Amino acid sequence: MSQSILAQARTSARKRILFLPHALNQMSAPDRMITTEEVRSVIFDGRVIEDYPEDTRGHSCLLVGTGINNRFLHVVCAPKKAYLAIITAYLPSPLKWESDWTLRKEN
Numbered sequence: 001m002s003q004s005i006l007a008q009a010r011t012s013a014r015k016r017i018l019f020l021p022h023a024l025n026q027m028s029a030p031d032r033m034i035t036t037e038e039v040r041s042v043i044f045d046g047r048v049i050e051d052y053p054e055d056t057r058g059h060s061c062l063l064v065g066t067g068i069n070n071r072f073l074h075v076v077c078a079p080k081k082a083y084l085a086i087i088t089a090y091l092p093s094p095l096k097w098e099s100d101w102t103l104r105k106e107n
Contacts, residue, residue, distance in 0.1 A: 005061045006048045012079035013043045023086040038067030042075045049102045072101045
């Protein structure tokens with residue numbers, strides 16, 4: 001039986017975490033300033049809220065967790081054999097997400 005996507009992500013992250021350019025751009029936006037430690041916290045302490053097995057970048061998932069001052073963060077990542085690719089990281093918008101940050105609002 002294969003590992004869950006969360007277990008795969010954590011196993012890959014223990015080897016290496018690779019922040020893709022889009023993730024770094026999103027994390028460094030002045031209204032976000034998300035640290036790599038916050039992303040690590042989401043990876044190791046957060047949970048999967050969406051699973052994307054057919055993603056063109058490879059099987060990936062959306063994680064939710066908390067960072068500095070318990071602010072909620074979303075991290076999209078794709079586990080690879082030698083590393084965990086961080087596709088993006090952002091602060092979820094109350095316009096797009098329910099108050100628990102785990103369910104998308106219907107349009």
